[in-house]
Amino acid sequence: MELLNGKEKMKREISIYFILFAILSLLGGVMFGILGAFQFLMPVFFNWIPFIKSRPLHVSLVIAWIFLSSVGGIYYYLPKYCNVTLFSGKLQKIHLWIFVITGFGVIISYLVGYFGGREYWEFPPILAIPIIISWLLFGINYFKTVFTKTEPWPVYLWMWGTGIFFFLFTYLESNLWNFPYFRDHLVRDITVQWKSNGSLVGSWNMLIYGTAIFLMVRISNDDSIAKTRLAFIMYFLGLTNLIFNWAHHIYIVPNAIWVRYIAYGISMTELLILGKIIWNWKRDLTKALRDFHILAIRFIVASDVWILLNLTLSILLSIPAINIFTHGTHLTVAHAMGSTIGINTMILIGSCLFLIPDITKTQFNLKQSFSISIGFWIMNIILLFFWVALIFAGYHKGYMVVEDKLVFQVMMAKIQPYLAVVAYTGIGIFAGILMIFAPVLKLIKDYIR
Ligand code: HEM
Numbered sequence: 001m002e003l004l005n006g007k008e009k010m011k012r013e014i015s016i017y018f019i020l021f022a023i024l025s026l027l028g029g030v031m032f033g034i035l036g037a038f039q040f041l042m043p044v045f046f047n048w049i050p051f052i053k054s055r056p057l058h059v060s061l062v063i064a065w066i067f068l069s070s071v072g073g074i075y076y077y078l079p080k081y082c083n084v085t086l087f088s089g090k091l092q093k094i095h096l097w098i099f100v101i102t103g104f105g106v107i108i109s110y111l112v113g114y115f116g117g118r119e120y121w122e123f124p125p126i127l128a129i130p131i132i133i134s135w136l137l138f139g140i141n142y143f144k145t146v147f148t149k150t151e152p153w154p155v156y157l158w159m160w161g162t163g164i165f166f167f168l169f170t171y172l173e174s175n176l177w178n179f180p181y182f183r184d185h186l187v188r189d190i191t192v193q194w195k196s197n198g199s200l201v202g203s204w205n206m207l208i209y210g211t212a213i214f215l216m217v218r219i220s221n222d223d224s225i226a227k228t229r230l231a232f233i234m235y236f237l238g239l240t241n242l243i244f245n246w247a248h249h250i251y252i253v254p255n256a257i258w259v260r261y262i263a264y265g266i267s268m269t270e271l272l273i274l275g276k277i278i279w280n281w282k283r284d285l286t287k288a289l290r291d292f293h294i295l296a297i298r299f300i301v302a303s304d305v306w307i308l309l310n311l312t313l314s315i316l317l318s319i320p321a322i323n324i325f326t327h328g329t330h331l332t333v334a335h336a337m338g339s340t341i342g343i344n345t346m347i348l349i350g351s352c353l354f355l356i357p358d359i360t361k362t363q364f365n366l367k368q369s370f371s372i373s374i375g376f377w378i379m380n381i382i383l384l385f386f387w388v389a390l391i392f393a394g395y396h397k398g399y400m401v402v403e404d405k406l407v408f409q410v411m412m413a414k415i416q417p418y419l420a421v422v423a424y425t426g427i428g429i430f431a432g433i434l435m436i437f438a439p440v441l442k443l444i445k446d447y448i449r
Contacts, residue, residue, distance in 0.1 A: 199242050202242030303343050309342065
């Protein structure tokens with residue numbers, strides 16, 4: 001029994017390291033985002049890390065936050081709450097260290113200006129190999145663990161498994177450009193590139209939405225939420241979206257017209273259902289549970305509001321006539337950041353606020369809870385201004401490109417006021433995140449010590 005407890009503890013500690021590195025990635029990533037935003041205003045600002053480096057540093061680090069925090073959660077929730085024993089703590093450990101060491105490799109390659117990859121994965125493609133290996137280890141560990149479960153799976157186990165499988169598949173696809181058959185044919189190359197990136201986002205959404213449903217089940221102590229018909233409809237819609245909705249990324253490429261119709265028809269439907277599930281859950285929560293888990297619940301409910309806002313924006317952006325104006329402008333960035341901050345990050349912060357006190361067996365004290373609450377409001381209110389400023393910047397730029405046909409510098413000068421709002425509100429978002437995570441980091445530090 002003693003030995004078992006020791007093993008169990010070791011596994012939990014590994015999950016806490018995933019979360020620790022996730023938070024550090026988020027804080028570092030947001031700092032580089034702020035740097036990039038100020039470089040829109042003053043291109044020579046902090047010339048040691050110019051925009052060509054600060055952008056990929058920002059994007060790769062925030063993506064690392066998304067993966068580390070969702071994966072760390074899954075590794076912890078599986079053995080603790082899903083009635084299964086993790087197949088291998090050792091594989092989990094190897095996964096963590098491959099991820100972290102490769103992450104440092106990526107950061108260093110950007111800092112020294114050694115690129116070579118494609119958008120979102122600009123590092124030298126050789127670094128894709130350890131990423132693929134670590135993900136294979138995760139897949140083996142996950143499926144070997146969940147296949148021992150004899151009862152029917154709740155929907156989140158399906159979602160996590162699907163997310164793991166499809167990340168591997170789409171990440172391999174996004175590296176196909178390394179072969180001349182893809183690279184040497186422009187239309188094929190762009191199609192595969194954007195198809196894989198679109199589906200890849202769908203795969204991490206599976207991990208995150210699965211986590212959201214898991215949290216709702218645990219917080220309300222009601223397993224039925226993850227077994228309802230609505231939850232499974234959402235899963236199948238998510239899967240269909242993951243497979244097909246990428247086509248709205250490539251309206252400009254001459255592909256078969258039916259691909260676009262399918263993409264447009266099913267775009268964003270899964271978000272609608274996730275929004276509905278969160279809405280129903282919030283309505284049915286008892287007061288006692290609401291009070292006990294108030295911090296985690298707040299972030300999940302906030303993600304519901306952001307689902308509504310982003311859904312409206314996304315549906316508009318998917319209309320081909322509007323897409324012509326908005327493609328590649330700050331409106332696309334508003335869509336990307338609105339979803340990754342407003343929906344994904346809110347759910348993942350909720351997960352951290354549930355998981356860290358659970359692992360450390362320590363609740364936040366009054367002062368810490370206050371800091372998290374204030375951070376929550378700062379982050380959400382300022383994010384709204386940030387998002388709206390990006391929308392205005394994108395709208396004006398798109399209009400000037402298509403209608404006025406202005407040159408790039410002139411357009412950038414005209415949208416400076418909006419970009420200034422983006423840069424300064426970025427600092428506010430960072431402050432909010434810091435207020436939320438300072439108490440979490442304190443609990444992690446005490447636990448590790
Ligand atoms: C949780 C926090 C954040 C997440 C998850 C996040 C995510 C992202 C993503 C996914 C992109 C790529 C967008 C695209 O290619 O369309 C991006 C771009 C960017 N983000 Fe963030 N972001 C965060 C916070 C911030 C903050 C606080 C700032 C500071 C103002 C910022 C500034 C930028 C800039 C300057 C770009 C490049 C835009 C461009 O190339 O036009 N981000 N971010």
